[in-house]
Amino acid sequence: MTRAELLAFLRMHRLAVVSSVHDGAPQAALVGIAVSDDIEIIFDTLTTSRKYQNLRTDPRAAFVVGWDAEQTAQLEGIADFPTGTELAACKQVYFAAWPDGPERETWPNIGYVRVRPRWMRLSDFGAVPARIEEMQLP
Numbered sequence: 001m002t003r004a005e006l007l008a009f010l011r012m013h014r015l016a017v018v019s020s021v022h023d024g025a026p027q028a029a030l031v032g033i034a035v036s037d038d039i040e041i042i043f044d045t046l047t048t049s050r051k052y053q054n055l056r057t058d059p060r061a062a063f064v065v066g067w068d069a070e071q072t073a074q075l076e077g078i079a080d081f082p083t084g085t086e087l088a089a090c091k092q093v094y095f096a097a098w099p100d101g102p103e104r105e106t107w108p109n110i111g112y113v114r115v116r117p118r119w120m121r122l123s124d125f126g127a128v129p130a131r132i133e134e135m136q137l138p
Helices: 003-011 050-057 084-097
Strands: 015-022 025-032 041-046 060-065 071-080 110-124 131-136
Touching: 003 071, 003 110, 015 041, 015 050, 025 041, 025 050, 041 050, 041 084, 050 110, 060 110, 084 110
Parallel strands: none
Antiparallel strands: 015 025, 015 060, 041 110, 060 071, 071 110, 110 131
């Protein structure tokens, strides 16, 4: 699998399940995502949400993207909370995928999270034979 194939697959999906950790226990939530050209996953959420607080404390995150036609991508990476020009660039990517994003930007306690994946696995169990490929990302 190439980076271009991975990027295309991720961009076909607007929703993902993100997992974070709190006191050693996993927690998961459905989020709307956007994916940058550098394969960064960006989402907005309330800063009062469990996922935001969890990622502030322990920035390790895992995602499952896609589930139709028995095709999924699993990703693991590190979350950060961009500011300044990096935040502006993330918002540009996010708002391109979610045109209603600027409306949420006015909400109290809205925050933006960027996750830079370090590992991914693409699985296609609809193919014969099944296709399972892993990739380390820089």
